[in-house]
Amino acid sequence: MTTRHADRCAAFRALHRAGRPLLLPNAWDHASAAAFAARGFPAVGTTSLGVAAAAGLPDGAGATRAETLRLARRLCRLPVLLTVDVEGGFSDEPAAVAALAVELAGLGVVGINLEDGRSDGSLAPAAATAAAVAAVKAVTPDLFVNARTDAWWLGVPDPLDQALDRVRAYRAAGADGVFAPGVPDAATIGVLAAAVDAPLNVLHRPGGPDVAELARLGVARISTGSLPFRAALGAALATVDALRAGSADAGPYPEPPSYADVQRLVP
Template structure:
């Protein structure tokens, strides 16, 4: 196991949950790294929207690869959202992920939700996980099940069954976006032998409360991208109305320029 991959794995056993902010381009990732976050993920929605492509339709494999190549240069541990692997062929998924790992990614996020709003066959997702682990054994595979995200009936049994299948296939962590209910999270952490990842919910439990429920990792998902997009639109509206007040902490032109080392493409 490489030192970087081991370091990323250790962050899931540090006591307090790992806060994993999700970036969508070089500037957002570099700025987050400079704020001291030890690890950063990508957000598939942000990457897709920035490229003018839809999320969840396996349309951004090339963009995700190119972004990984840029972000891997940063002094931060990087895990990459690959949707459902950009393919239904386990071998193709493993080959793609091996390329990401070769660029420096220490982990991936692989989901079982489909674009039509249904859950993929768990055996298919498990086969992808097994193929990835065979290709890159020490890569951290975070297996996402969308039982809550897609609003399926009685999601807890579905999530547990899928998580166990993914864990048996070699998944290192389990991601359950859509629920932050502490009682539900305790059931999951008690019954699953793997670090549990949840999606941060504004107004919901904070890191300490989620940690007490057994959560190991908290992702921001597309939240930061959507917040930045909303702030940009609000600023433009304010300029048009003639009343923009510069927000406190707004990066200067020079500060943004310094996010990209001289001579880098």
Template sequence: MSDRAAAFHALHRPGRPLLLPNAWDHASAAALAACGHSAIGTTSLGVAAASGKPDAAGATQDENRDLARRLRELPVLLTVDVEGGFSDDPAAVADYVAELAALGVVGVNLEDGRPDGSLAPTELAAAKIAAVKAAVPGLFVNARTDAWWLGVPEPRDEALRRARAYREAGADGLFVPGAPDDAVGLLAAQAGRPLNVLHRPGGPGLAELGRLGVARVSTGSLLFRAALGAALDVADAVRAGREADLPDVPAYGWVQELTERFRTDGHR
């Protein structure tokens, strides 16, 4: 296992959760890196929407590869959301993830939700995990189950059943977006791997989630949607002739300096 991969694994400490902010392009990732985040994930919605493509439809294989290439110079540990791996062939999924690893990526999210709104068969999802771990043993595979998000019957039992199967296939972490607050402690105790949950505005904070045994908290698409919402608010304020209620807006010079510091075209 490389030093970078080992460092990323070590950040997953049940009870002391890693806050993993999710970026969608070079600027957002560089800004997060400049502000001290040592590990960053990508958001599949943000990457897809910024490219004019639908999320969770297996349409952004090239975009994710290109983004990983652009972010390779950033001083961060990068994990990429690869949806369902962009294939139902475990070997093809492993080949794709190995390409990302060659670009410096230290982790992936691999989900079992499908574009038609169903869950992939457990055996298929587990086979993808096993293939990836065989191809890139040191990579952190965060196995995501959409049991709650897709509204399957008895989602807690389904999530725990899949957690066992994914753990046996070699998954390094379990991600259960949409899990209700009263199920988080049980999942953390029984998953057998570091538990990742999605930050929910108004929900438990990092300290409370840590007490429940959570090891990682992701922002998912929240930062992307917040940035989009802020842009709309400013545009509406200008159109209405009123002052916009702005957050702290980065200065033009800071953004330029950030871009120069982390340029990806080889000219510095």
């Protein structure tokens, strides 16, 4: 990788500060990522659900490798640091996951999310995910690998114990940060933040702790996940439903960007 890419990876790493978390909006296409960048967010992630749904494919099934690469190629042209959700790496072979990481880093991507949830609703063996993490770090040491455990997401027994064992194994394999979506409450988030020697990433949950509370708990990164994509879809449905019902109100949301505003997002 180039010196410039290494510097951008270092800049992204520096944004992960316990107590001063990075708020990471997750995009699903060029327009959403460009809009987030234009709002001043220093880094943008992708959402695997949004990418998959926009392509007419299922999420979490390893079906969107080509779409993920195609989108990363577009988004790396934007003036923003980009981290990419690669689900489980689109392969059970650590060497293939590492090859994907090399390809993404070559485009300018500064980080990836690598998860242990499987499409059948089970967790991959921790050793298998750790091997994928180690393989990626061996060939792209500057890339920020955010290792995600779906212990809560998939409702496994004793999720805290499972999550702690797993994120510690991923950290030992070289993961730069750990991600635990679905953590149910502030107390458990605090336990995780204190127990793991790595930046902790959590998913924003409507009705859950706000940014200030997550900062107090020691979180280093807050992802929006698929929420912006689902909110955009909800706003689109609200608009057409209101029009069909004969309402004069376009919808219960702020004024949308104008045609000219959207055109300005395209370089």
